[in-house]
Amino acid sequence: MSEQVFRELLDALLAGRYAPGEKLPGQRALARDMGVTLGSLREALKRLEQMRLVEVRHGDAMRVRPWREAGGLDVLAHVLFRAGALDVAVLDDVLEARALMLRELAGLAAQRRDDASAQRLAELAAAFAEAGDDAGAAAFVDFAFFTEVSRAAGNVVFDLILNAIRDLYLEHHERIPVTGRPAELAPRYAEIAAAVRERDAETAQARAFELATAQAARVREGR
Incomplete structure (x- = not known):
């Protein structure tokens, strides 16, 4: 009650x-x-x-x-799904903020990563490719991939933001299908991982932003 x-x-x-x-x-x-x-x-x-x-x-x-x-971020889920309906305007804000955050994270990761992080990103990029057409499995790998990017970036604020939105992201991945048609997205994860490994911050930023933009387009297609 x-x-x-x-x-x-x-x-x-x-x-x-x-x-x-x-x-x-x-x-x-x-x-x-x-x-x-x-x-x-x-x-x-x-x-x-x-x-x-x-x-x-x-x-x-x-x-x-x-x-x-x-x-705070704990209000986000309630605003996004106000009265049980998906608020399209808030969703657009979420997708915009996500693209900007992932771009900056990728750039920092390329500058600060250690060898273990670079290897882990390559493994997660491969795991995303192995998800095939399973958008649900791909959503979990996607979140793990960018969590690792955040760890490599070494910024605790980004880590905490990802912690705060994990449940929202994974619980509603079917309604917000950023990993729709995962086979088409898989090469972009490999490109981000490679740019981070090569410490190419500019390319890492560009590829992460391109990926997030493509994912946002999938969500808008599904409305």
Whole structure:
């Protein structure tokens, strides 16, 4: 029940039914209006507070915070699949950000990689090719490949971003098919791995961006 209450309130916040700075109704009144217990409501409100979407000030009611200013990556999945429907505009933002991030990661990886990372990338590129037409298997290899690129880049912030979006990416790979028709994409992974191995940052960036752009096109084709 608390999960249902959480999702209803979250949808209301994301849809703007409660404006930033607005006070939420008192807990007893809100629980009564939603037909739930105070315990379920309080659990849901606590989750919203942990996501920094609402705040409680001493001596004041719970107030709504602007989610675009206060929210973190944990809000992304809820915005992307608001009320169960895929938000196309947010998806375009995700694909754009992904392409830019992978481009920079590949460039840093080429500059900083060690021999073990270079070898691992070559193995993962080969594994992607072996996925054949299995888009699901390819999605797992794709994420492993770019996780290794991030490790080679040696930037902890990128590592944490990938950690934060892993479940979102893998759970919804069928609705966001960036690895659709994997056999056509396989050569690009090998090209990125080769550029990283050769420490050719410019080529690594270009190939990663081309791959991400091709993947975005697959997602748009499937809409």
